[in-house]
Amino acid sequence: MIPVTAPDTQADQPLADRMCILTRQVRDEADLLRFVRSPDGVAVPDVNRKLPGRGVWLSLSRAGLLEAMRKKLFSRGFAAETAVPTDLPELVARLLREQAVALLSLARKAGDAVSGFGKVEEMLVAGRAGLVLHAREAAPDGCRKLDRLAGPGTARSQFFEMRELDLAFGRPNVVHAAVAKGALSGKLSAAVRRNEMYEGLTAVAPEDPKRKDD
Template sequence: MLAIADPELDDGPRTNRSATMRMCAVSRDVRPIDELIRFVVAPSGEVIPDLKRKLPGRGLWVSASRQAVAEAVRRHHFTKGFKRDLRVAATLATDTEALLERFVVEVLGVAAKAGQVISGFTKVADALERQAQERAKPPVRALIHASDGAADGIRKLDALVGQNGRNGGKPAEILIVNVLTSEQLDLALGRSNVIHAALLAGPASDTFLSRSQLLVRYRMADDDRTAAKNLPIQTRAVTHD
């Protein structure tokens, strides 16, 4: 059974462990915590995002949306929610997105160190071929493209994803993720000119996909579609019968 905690502020990261729903301070909608971002007050009096939900002190929750965070700043929801004078950066919405990106880069690096990432066009293509022939162990969980990668290479690898399950076996779901730039992939994987990578199944990979989805949600929830066109925001699942 889902538990709904105090709609205004939580009592800290180590209390109310059963709470799986929270109220957005902006919309007042009660939503799963995976669709929200927790904010806390730093010792300096500055409001900061607590992406890992582990920072001490009481927390206020806002929908994982750049627009929602910007509105929370504009309408002084943090001051009202925490009931005290605070330092709230005018750029908090943009700063939060940058932290989300950094978090995704970090967890991809962890997945790489765990041996759950293959990079390079040829190696990725080989991994997808093995997947199609049901010889991939561990299986490919996701295909990662740099958001600024060339369309031709992306199209060719996506076509290999389309061969998944061609031998009559049950097709696996392969996610296609393009939330990071080539420069960010380079940083995560510790090499240069990374455009394509394959993510193998494993705990670290699951964390990367979860954090990528949060970043996608943060960008896609923005109603400013003109700005959204310029963002690496696509994450889609591909399943073939």
């Protein structure tokens, strides 16, 4: 597994700092998950951070979500009895993955993404690639050959399965893909990083001790 290696590109609007209901640490929204409480009192994940209503925030971690569920922290965070579906960790994982696949599909429709070893190689040699994606099933030798062409500003990941890359490109057997440098590449890199953080495949930056809540 190759974690995303390039830093996130800033979002269109600056992200605020929020406090995790589990760790009580203050972090950037990019490193957190937002949840809202539905009208019928159920915790609902808001991966796009756009749903109306009061939100509670949790560190971007499947293990942390399970711990928050065990400690019944959603009811405390919302100051009201809140039901939590037992499959919430799987739902969050699915939504995060779908978000990233949708961004890759958007990049493909915009003409910013290519697939296939030859086209990815061509984009890398030209220095245009901002993000390279290898399917989880990709052969190590092929990944190494392409990664050797990647410059220091090119992110790489082997997080997604071939079926997800197939879905994004609308064709079968997509093993390698690349997205050109630019806004979409930055947003997709950030989305992939959020997936990897959630699954514990890349570390969360330590909190700023000056801003830690006591």
